[in-house]
Amino acid sequence: MPLDAKIPGGPLAEKWDRHLFELKLINPANKRKYDIIVVGTGLAGGSAAATLAELGYNVKTFCIQDSPRRAHSIAAQGGINAAKNYPNDGDSIWRLFYDTVKGGDFRSREANVYRLAQVSNHIIDHCVAQGIPFARDYGGLLANRSFGGAQVSRTFYARGQTGQQLLLGAYSALSRQIADGKVQMFARREMLDLVVINGQARGIVVRNLINGQIERHDAHAVVLCTGGYGNVFFLSTNAMASNVTAAFRVYKKGAWFANPCFTQIHPTCIPVHGTYQSKLTLMSESLRNDGRVWVPKNPGDKRSPSQIPEAERDYFLEEKYPSFGNLVPRDVASRNAKEQCDMGKGVGKTRLAVYLDFADAIKRDTKAVIENKYGNLFQMYEKITAEDPYETPMRIYPAVHYTMGGLWVDYNLMSTIDGLFVMGEANFSDHGANRLGASALMQGLADGYFIIPYTIGGYLAGAELPDVSTDHAAFKETENEVQSRTDKLLAINGKRTVDDIHKELGLIMWEYCGMARNNEGLEKARNLIQQLRGEFWENVTVPGSGKDFNQSLERAGRAADFLEFAELMIMDALARQESCGGHFNEAYQTEAHEARRDDENFCYAAAWEFSGGDKEPQVHKEPLVFENVDLSQRSYK
Amino acid sequence: MTKTINLTLKIWRQSGPDRKGRLDTYPATDISTDMSFLEMLDVINEKLTLAGKDPIAYDHDCREGICGMCGAVVNGRAHGPEKGTTLCQLHMRHFSDGDTVVVEPWRAKAFPIIKDLVVDRSAFDIIIQAGGFISANTGGAQDANAIPAPQAAAEKAMDAAACIGCGACVAACPNAAAMLFTGAKISHLALLPQGRPEAAKRAINMLKTMDRLGFGNCTNERECEAECPKEISIVNIARMNREFLMASFFSEEN
Ligand SMILES: Cc1cc2nc3c(=O)[nH]c(=O)nc-3n(C[C@H](O)[C@H](O)[C@H](O)COP(=O)(O)OP(=O)(O)OC[C@H]3O[C@@H](n4cnc5c(N)ncnc54)[C@H](O)[C@@H]3O)c2cc1C
Ligand code: FES
Secondary structure (H helix, E strand, O other), X not given: OOOOOOOOOXXXXXXXXXXXXHOOOOOHHHHOOOEEEEEOOOHHHHHHHHHHHHHOOEEEEEOXXXXXXXXXXXXXXXXXXXXXXXXXXXXXXXXXXXXXXXXXXXXXXXXXXXXXXXXXXXXHHHHHHOOOOOOXXXXXXXXXXXXXXXXXXXXXXXOOOHHHHHHHHHHHHHHHHHHOOOEEEEOOEEXXXXXXXXXXXXXXXXXXXXXXXXXXXXXOEEEEOOXXXXXXXXXXXXXXXXXXXXXXXXXXXOOOEEOOOOEEEEEEEOOOOOOOOOOOOEOOHHHHHOOEEEEEOOOOOOOOHHHOOHHHEEOHHHHHOOOOXXXXXXXXXXXXXHHHHHOOOOOOOOOOXXXXXXXXXXXXXXXXXXXXXXXXXXXXXXXXXXXXXXXXXXXXXXXXXXXXXXXXXXXXXXXXXEOEEEOHHHEOOOOOOOOOOOOHHHHHHHHHHHHHHHHHHHHHHHOOOOOOOOOOHHHHHHHHHHHHHHHHHHHOOOOEOHHHHHHHHHHHXXXXXXXXXXXXXXXXXXXXXXXXXXXXXXXXXXXXXXXOOOHHHHHHHHHHHHHHHHHHHHHHHHHOOOOEOOEOEOOOEOOXXXXXXXXXXXXXXXXXXXXXXXXXXXXXXXXXXXXXXXXXXXXXX | OOOEEEEEEEEEEOOOOOOOOEEEEEEEEEEEOOOEHHHHHHHHHHHHHHOOOOOOOOOOOOOOOOOOOOOOEEOOEXXXXXXXXOHHHOXXXXXXXXXXXXXXXXXXOOOOEEEOOEEOXXXXXXXXXXXXXXXXXXXXXXXXXXXXXXXXXHHHHHHHHOOOOOXXXXXXXXXXXXXXXXXXXXXXXXXXXXXXXXXXXXXXXXXXXXXXXXXXXOOXXXXXXXXXXXXXXXXXXXXXXXXHHHHHHHOOOO
């Protein structure tokens, strides 16, 4: 099957409007004849479910947590981009588009990114109409701040809780539709497989996490909004339940997985401090608006930060990138922090940290101003580290944060399985090899509020969808597969816990498939992962039963999928013999240690097709065509 | 400074909604004071698992104090002894070597226990469904800056909107009332110009629903405010009452 992204013709700026006109419509009275399953209630899923229901579709929505309001999106701190140009600093749709394509190191699709920039402004309008309490200035108009990879202020925010407020907005819209009976909400359910009938996605099989029942749900289309797979590294800034399971199971059912090795390591997180640690905490990128990153000039300098005089400090980002300074994109900031630590200039007990210092900002703006902007982040830092960042610089280090890779989708957000749409962090579409700050929230809401409502109609209107019910043999078969997998996990009865093995996987991935990669390490990792997977299926222990509330079993299923998926990441990293964005192969770097792309050979999205059993997956290439921007070496100097 | 401590845990174990529960005792040894409370429970669970015993069930997800998933009553206090802190953000440095720590689930008629420390809080979702929204369909909004909102009001709205829906207010209240939760949502929306058109209907419907779900009445104990991990103020309850009264007397929705 050739990869057809179905990008509409015509000039870039007119593609989406033209496509909207060309898409088939379903008349309002007929929409109620269609059932749509939305898996996930984060920004992407919550906004999609609410909007589809407003249009008249029957929606069934699923999430792992006890309430749709708790999806991982809730934790997003810093903000959401839009090309409003309210500050009058020269922003435009074109500039947001350009910054995002460049930030992604020219590995994303022009047409998708342009559309994202186009709808970004509608998102802000809609969110304000919903009552999102965005920050405002004295005149009562909306305020903005800056994020990495941009020289304009285009980020809208609600203190350090932007994700929370946007998600609660989507949740409130969803709640209204639940009350109206247009959405049926299934919380505490985990999707464990997709049901495909005649090549079309027609339903899902889920486990009820309260009583262990395996349930079947049918529909005319399935929309997957299940988030990213950063937890393959065990330690990440993602919520504990974030997983690859739904995405990986649909990959096994025929949806191709694109660019799995594109992961984002965020520069400003609280450093690792102990082996019992369960997750890493982000300190929002917005802090780089006011915080200055530095290390001691002399390797091995163990003095406390206050004793290191100005002249003996190395503000390495400001030095190296004078025009973007501390606001270079994440991949660049992370690699530089690692480089400083590798040179022995790291700080703190583990020497794997750099300082993020607010002393100058406090002097300039007063403590009250800084507190108002970042109070909750400072408080969070203090709770975790018992250090007061108003008094002493924060210590930060890069951590796994976001995954640009995801299921391959076309311009309509449909995967390679008909009727299976994928949105939000779970797809691969808009961020190329590196995502700019404040653009994931934008993408999730763009997909859910403003894209899927139209494109799904186009699919439903054109597809032949025979009646099926959950009695269909395909449902029975899928349910059996799910059940036997669960039984298998419970029967191993070995000697290692799920977390113990998952932690080991995380260390392998961090070491060999993290901030810097090389072929030898990747080959080694592949072996190690295969061995560890063997170990898991022979020696893991999962207590309790499948017919009960069983959190160990939930984690076991997710870890099992991570153990397989990790190998796909490695294969993808090995196949991409270049460096770009977050994928940094040491063999391909410029003299200044920046990622060196190879546009001649690798200017494509790699989409992996599952080949069954233990067979090597096949890679398909979607060439990325740049008609509107010049492919250039990214420079933030 | 990092050190390690030893504790005795007494944890509520209950295998299902209709089963009898009891406090079981577990030693927690060599606990690093840098651990979070949940990481400490992780350590206990790893040991229980390897010993072939059923690990303790507890809800959690973000472990950053924002999703509202975690929560337990620790030594009689919702989310434990630290002010303005969720259980996942509570660190073991706030305990002393030799302490006995009693851990119980939220207790409220409207929050039935599912297992151990896990409770069913879907009643909160039902309260929101009764009116915790602004009825604005996607697509019709005017430019975001067309409706200015006074900065002070927007800040107060944000103070109220910071609620994470964890249920600590209900667990802390002697009457198991949900006034702080409901008041926070009503206030958030009532303070903004966009929220005014539905303010009366919202207050009436949300309060009626809250009563119907079996939450108790407010008798001004102020425990909710004291235990709220986001330090939501009871001013929001007063504002809700005002909205409700205005709605009852003057509104056409009545
Ligand atoms: C700490 C942090 C801060 C961030 N800050 C920002 C920021 O300031 N700006 C920005 O733009 N981005 C930010 N991001 C990134 C952004 O938050 C995420 O990329 C985005 O929220 C993802 O949204 P989503 O809807 O795709 O998925 P999620 O919010 O992850 O939602 C996934 C949903 O799927 C459900 N689900 C998952 N698997 C299953 C399954 N098998 N069965 C059933 N349901 C399932 C979950 O229950 C959940 O409802 C941040 C990320 C983190 C970790
Ligand atoms: S786990 Fe999210 S608030 Fe505690």
